[in-house]
Amino acid sequence: MSEGSTTARDHQPLLVAKDVHRHFEGMRAVDGVSIEVPRGQITGLIGPNGAGKSTFMAVLAGTLPATSGTIVFDGRDITRLPPFMRARTGLVRPFQLPSEFARLTVLENLLVAAQDNRGDSLFGALMGKRYWIEDERRLVKQARVLLKRFGMTAKESDYAGTMSGGQKRLVEIMRALMLKPRLLLLDEPMSGVHPKIVEEIQYYLQDLRSEGITILMVEHELHMVERLCDSVVVMAQGKVIGSGTMASLRKQPEIVDAYLVG
């Protein structure tokens, strides 16, 4: 393959949403949103409450089907794919709400998300432990690296349901990382989390970006957005009203108005 074609692909956005609508019985929660998410960057999605940010994220993840419009992920039209298939292609959305598997241990919460375990099928299970133990060992190792990185090594055998809110958030993020995501959709990853953990999450997000993972995140804390995001998309009343760097957005009075008034 020539160097040129790789570069061309790398310059294409990882995700392209075109004229995406999501209506709820006449209410246009998402009203013709088109955005592009560049590869290897952190893109922020901001806007007042009720702007349709979370609905749009849910449409991207597939939990809510789009009323109309197209979503292309890495060159593939995924508009009609069910959410679990989108997750398998690398488009992963951890939850805004705590969504741990309470009666699985923290380590198991991570392991269960791995896609490449031979024992994770009825056939594999019936073949017995010898058939899948190598995969399991490899994944346990991988999960323990994450646990260490997130400072939760000591908790690996505790039930996830017994974790604190902030720890559950970390479990959620680690679980998403076990999926080897290419695009992480994060909906206010820092909300309701202790300031110390907020700082940690920030570092991890930057680490992830340097590892080549693309991130699209909804965030209310503007200084956080300023620090983390390479570019920002502003939504209000279901539409995109602007995009660019935070600095360039601050210079546009109508955007400042929409965001502050909303």
Add this chain to the structure above:
Amino acid sequence: MNLYYGANLLIYAGVDIIACLALNLQFGVSGIVNFSFIVFQAVGAYTAAVLSMPNDKAFGYDFQLYVGGYQLPFPIPWIGGAVAGGLLAVPVGLVVLRKLRADYQAIALLVTSVIANTVITNARPFLNGAAGLALVPPPLADQIDPNTAPYQYFYVGLTILAVVLVLFVVNRVVNSPYGRSLRAMREREIAAMAIGKNPVRLKMTAFIVGGVIAGFSGALLVGFIQFWAPSVWLYPETIILFAAIIVGGRGNNVGAILGALLVPVGFEEVTRLLNNAPLGLPAGVVPALEWVAIGLLIMGFLWFRPDGVRPEPRRVFEGGPDIE
């Protein structure tokens, strides 16, 4: 204790253990509240019966009306029973498990159980209606006389083999990465979907595997009691099995076995003995009280010991940090 009574008790225990292991896979591990479980046992029993019986025109069988009657040799009727349980799970699962919310699934399955029983009771030409099928030939009856002591030992041996086989299969499933996916789906379906699990497929698989095992348990039972009728698979039978799982410990195969021994076997035996004892109670009081007791048992456990006698084990992996 006489041999026939002992054999009877052991075989019922085996059948109940197998049924509880199947229900534990569906309910305890995967979270499917299968209130129609007994129907799957029944379809296995009916299938095994009509596969092993001669047709309903044959001498000695012409007082009954039923479809089939193929006189197939053992173990074909048993395999047929297991397959029938799995096959029935496909349409039922597709209708119930795809779109409905979990609580409505439970209701739909309960209704399925009632409908199935009513239909079989009233559609007499199909499986002889309320009177049921009698004179079902026991396995290998042409080689060993079923009315002898050796046959009792033989059947107990078969039952033990069947229990070991089923336990082997469910242990592999439950203690594998696949079992972990099933438990994750049980805990939070929507989050499981977010990490790439297909919950419909996971549920269908657990439902079908459970159906196969349930059908197998029916075949095993009908081969021994040689009779099968709607009165033995009324929907409350499923409730007894649920009680067993709750008492034994949801999600734990050992718990399911314990539950099977404590509730369907233990309770029913105690009731039967009390009923025969000269207590001076009016007829029917003891069996009625049995239902009260089972209801109290379920409530008591859910209240005071919701995880059962043997709770689901916490999976600790080798090489981790020492805890405590």
